[in-house]
Amino acid sequence: MGNKEQTFQKIIEIAYVMFAENGFEKTSLAMIATEVGISKPAIYYYFQSKDQLIAYIFDELYKEIQQDIAVDYKELTSANFKEKLLELGYKSIEAQGKDPYFNKIFNQYVLLAARDESYKSQLVELETSFLTSFVEVLQWGVRLGVLDDTPHIEAKAQMLALVYDNIGNFMLTGNQLNYRAIWKEAVHSVIQGGKDDK
Incomplete structure (x- = not known):
């Protein structure tokens, strides 16, 4: 698995936990990016918005x-x-x-x-x-x-x-x-x- 795939998977796993624990409203892409260990601009390479990330996890x-x-x-x-x-x-x-x-x-x-x-x-x-x-x-x-x-x-x-x-x-x-x-x-x-x- 390449670095991009690993980062993508890590974003999903961390977002899953953070959304579950804090709710969608209280969890920002910046918070997820920090936990993943990437910059906020970098997370936009994977998801254009928090809504897109929420929709992906739902699917x-x-x-x-x-x-x-x-x-x-x-x-x-x-x-x-x-x-x-x-x-x-x-x-x-x-x-x-x-x-x-x-x-x-x-x-x-x-x-x-x-x-x-x-x-x-x-x-x-x-x-x-x-x-x-x-x-x-x-x-x-x-x-x-x-x-x-x-x-x-x-x-x-x-x-x-x-x-x-x-x-x-x-x-x-x-x-x-x-x-x-x-x-x-x-x-x-x-x-x-x-x-x-x-």
Whole structure:
């Protein structure tokens, strides 16, 4: 990796932390440049404005979230369906435990969306795909015969999505709850009668 690529990556990493900790309003490009160890004029080589940097990080987060909630249906069988659903939540809990800045910065984008229509529409799109992916997973479970085809299947999927999302919000506040057990209970409430899981 060349010096320009390394500097670019360092700008992203430092901006990510500073935006998460201080917010967009209280973080300037000059502050980021100082932390990176470059001059303020030098940072403009990489980003023409703070807004451009904010947008770049958002795009990266957007892609990461979509990747995290993507499920390869070919991997799901009647034998492993429950285990894979548990893994989805456990993976998210572990990732958020390792990255204390994720929910902080994501909440900055939620605040930004309240006054910026383009961020609002992208967040609505992301939320919709997030909910849809859970609905599709449970509908696949119906096809596999793991779940009963009830009129409430969509509501069950949305409940799982809300639990999944809110675990991250609670982790952000520092509440020391047993998040794995909470996710397990949510999955068990949807898939009743299955064998006990790890």
